[in-house]
Amino acid sequence: MSQVVEQLRQALPAEALVTDPDRMESFRYDRAMFCPAGMPLAVVLARETAHVQAAVRIAHEAGVPIVPQGARSGLSGAANALDGCVVISLEKMDRILAIEPIDRYVVTQPGVYNAVLSRAVAEHGLFYPPDPSSWEFCSIGGNLSTNSGGLCCVKYGVTTDYVLGLEVVLADGRLLRTGRRTVKGVAGYDLAKLIVGSEGTLGIITEATLMLRPAAAKPTTMAALFGSGVEAGNAILEIIRSGVSLSLLEIMDQTTIRAVNKYKRMDLPDEAAAMLIAQSDAGGEAGAADVAAVAKLCRDHGALECIEAEDDAEGDMLLEGRRVALTALEQLGTTMIDDVAVPRTRLAEFIGRLEALSAELDITIGVLGHAGDGNMHPTVVFDQADPAQAERAQVAFDRVMEIGLELGGTITGEHGVGVLKRTWLAEEIGPVALDVHRAIKSALDPKNLLNPGKIVAE
Template structure:
């Protein structure tokens, strides 16, 4: 029987999309150079039972299943597979329950990060993970890729906030992992096995996320440098000092110019790099933290330090930083790398990226979460020119290679998808690959869930 007919036997009419025009928009996430097929159908699940039913049909017919959130991913993990099913979670978009005393929220996966963050803020609570894409990425996608963000440097990443999950397994059964309590060690940490598995082990249909009391309004400063490498050295000094920052970001001159053009901002055009630092400790302590960072930057050779007089000025600086990647996209096609290196090697890494850009002959804008060593060197090129496209790929790969050489990882927060599958094998080695395959086989013996993604 045709898959669409079979799906319509077990699911409401409106849940099953088969119209080619509508399906087209469910084919790709935001990764470049990642192939995508045309799926046979898209299931717009409205409840867990829909996901279950669709997975069972896929198992019955031996079709691959791609779970999909808001398609804001940068590694092709959500790209459709030819002739398979896409199960979109975008309509499962309700925040189910907020528990102010126990400080957690129960949510469906389709809720956007910013929507959830604002909902809990109304109860005086704080959900820290804040990817730059927070206005258009979903919590389910954040869970699938273990997203980071700007405030990781103080508060950690998505996985640090996941207490419990509901997961539809490859056999259609529903697994509940984790707990509602702050601590718990009852059995294997299945929760964190599913977080970051990019839909290859199960489909997350509900999550219980830990919250914190709302942070203080941050104090902000920016420091300008005439060399990005010098800015990298300042970061090392800041980390070494032990000062507690809630944010420490970097943008290089290429990115500053792109943001000025895109956002009509008035960032200092002659700087080779800008660091932005925030402390949300509150009160006098935050003022002291920021003053200390400004001094460290000056000592490291900053040409100027600007301490924001009011929170709005700080917000504006953050807006500039968040706009970095989109601004670079205005200059051409982009390939966004996501290397994380030990913070002591940041200056070496930035120098290496600059060298690669010159040697390969491409433009690379460097932005990143400097405080935790997670950098997004972004190769900008003209995709219609095959020579430029080839050079972009070369630079993209060389940036990962230098990251590994410096003791880092090929991905700090964007994930593997299809984009970095071969590089994952280089990073984790043959025993690591074997263990990945064993676990994939154990949880998805028929290889139905997002096949061809993550596992080399």
């Protein structure tokens, strides 16, 4: 192992190599709870693709595991270190390399934060739609690795829908360039789509070419308050059925709203059991008509009150409340954050079963999520110092995934599998698909060195 460190020292600039245990401590974990993590042999703070290639070649030759990392904002343990591994951090690769307004694409390194990229392209009258709630502190590389979604998925889709091409360092250090910079292109297998969502197990993304859209119009925003989460779920179904083209449709329950109010000293309406936040970016009269139609549907299906944002600032406040919701719930205690997506026709039933589960186990479950596409983030909140509560919390976390699968859903809509949900992935996809996963992994990483133990257990 000392030989590996010495080889890294010779191959990399001094500032790109970290071996001090105290400094490496912060590179052991992402934001997931209850996921094992080890102590790295070394951390490589790559500044360029050549640094990644050099580190991968050295580790590959020595048979040392490699764990790629971005901003470590993930929620599944996918970025957690292993004992004796080489962590390759991409956070220093944080440059936007090109913005092409006519061809509508951006070329970026993986360490760029989502919000930074979004603001940069907005200066050119362009729009990068994938916008996770953590957009201020999550990186594009992490978004690609977990195929992140966000608040605008209901209209614009997820990260993979915007990937034109990737530069990827393979397990042996070779550089793969896949995809294109043209509007159309179907030559060969779609390897870019294969890499997206693979959580660093098939290759390390060092550059991405992402499709952009023309900037959307200023949005019109409204909130609807309900006496129960099930009523809100039924209203969501009717909104989807109506065909109104919303750019955002989110839900927060009372527990979440009150946590946000306490955390950010906001004044969100917290007397209701659930709140829907809807937004249309159709612009002008069309946007106002969309929001008015949604308000009527909500009233027809039990809404206690519908509130239209009076200006952009009020609309931004509603969205900010939703964006900080998970962080706000973390202030109430230890959290286990689920990421279950269900068919929208089963959303009301899903919410009802969550409420029953919370009562049955006497455990707090904050219900929030992307209502428009059925991707919910039920968050179990508990006192970790209380063994009985901790045990019930784990039961609740697993039951949420079980309920999601029973309703025809999936165990993750955007946070990924990591180590947190490996067992549940096998449950969802079945033995044949699991064999295919392992065959692909073996073909691209025969030594099983790239983020081993993530997604699919050995």
